[in-house]
Amino acid sequence: MTPDQSDATILHSSRPAARFIVKQGPQIGIFFPITSDRLMIGREEACNIIIQDPEVSRRHCELAWKEGDFVLQDLGSTNGTFVNGVQITEPVKLKPGDNVGIGQTMMVLELETEGGAGAVGYERPAAAGMPGGTAPLGEGRGSDTRRWILIGCGCLLLLCICAAAVAGILWATDFITLPDVLNLGGV
Numbered sequence: 001m002t003p004d005q006s007d008a009t010i011l012h013s014s015r016p017a018a019r020f021i022v023k024q025g026p027q028i029g030i031f032f033p034i035t036s037d038r039l040m041i042g043r044e045e046a047c048n049i050i051i052q053d054p055e056v057s058r059r060h061c062e063l064a065w066k067e068g069d070f071v072l073q074d075l076g077s078t079n080g081t082f083v084n085g086v087q088i089t090e091p092v093k094l095k096p097g098d099n100v101g102i103g104q105t106m107m108v109l110e111l112e113t114e115g116g117a118g119a120v121g122y123e124r125p126a127a128a129g130m131p132g133g134t135a136p137l138g139e140g141r142g143s144d145t146r147r148w149i150l151i152g153c154g155c156l157l158l159l160c161i162c163a164a165a166v167a168g169i170l171w172a173t174d175f176i177t178l179p180d181v182l183n184l185g186g187v
Contacts, residue, residue, distance in 0.1 A: 015065045017112040018096075025105030026052050032107075037065040041102065042075075055079050055103030063094075070094040070109065079103055 018034045032049045039048040042060040051060070057077035064071050073091040074081035082101035083092050094100070096111045169175075 014068065018070065019110055019112060020049065020100065020107040021110055023099070023106045023108055025103070027105065031110075034063065034070075039063045042077075051102060051105050053103040053105045056105060060102050061100075072100060077102070 015034075015037060019031045020034070021031045022028050036048065040059055040062055041047055041049040041051060042058050043051060043053070043056050044058040047059065049063075055078075057075070057079070059075050060077040061072055061074050061081045064073070070093065071091045072081065072083060072088065072094050074088055079102070080087045082088065082099075083094065084099050085101070094109050096109055098109050100107045100109065
């Protein structure tokens with residue numbers, strides 16, 4: 001092994017095992033392992049971490065391991081990069097537990113322990129244990145909206161079933177006939 005290879009090995013091994021976990025956005029519950037000292041984050045296929053969010057730029061930001069710290073830098077993205085709710089305009093050092101916002105996506109930086117569980121207090125959705133997993137319906141900011149839409153659709157379906165049942169009963173008992181129905185409509 002040459003001295004250059006030895007230095008690269010020491011530099012790489014000093015980077016702790018870490019990952020981003022998506023807490024909000026289209027890929028909620030997915031985790032992205034941080035597998036190298038420099039990662040490009042964006043929508044483009046060439047990025048190391050591909051975020052499927054239309055508000056994320058093709059090459060949105062870059063995460064680098066520099067001098068013992070994870071450093072995040074916006075790459076001139078259209079909608080900006082945010083750390084803990086504050087838009088960044090220059091490289092920022094990240095700490096475990098920091099929230100990174102790009103587009104509608106919010107990720108948290110988490111250090112991994114030897115058992116694979118994170119050192120930061122974030123509960124991963126059960127279905128998100130593998131990359132590509134999805135979170136349960138009740139997870140995330142949009143879950144209340146989805147819940148109300150489902151409740152509304154269920155009520156509408158129930159109302160249609162009740163109306164059909166009443167119409168069927170009235171029709172079967174000859175209480176109402178087809179000419180009566182047509183006259184109700186003004187025909």
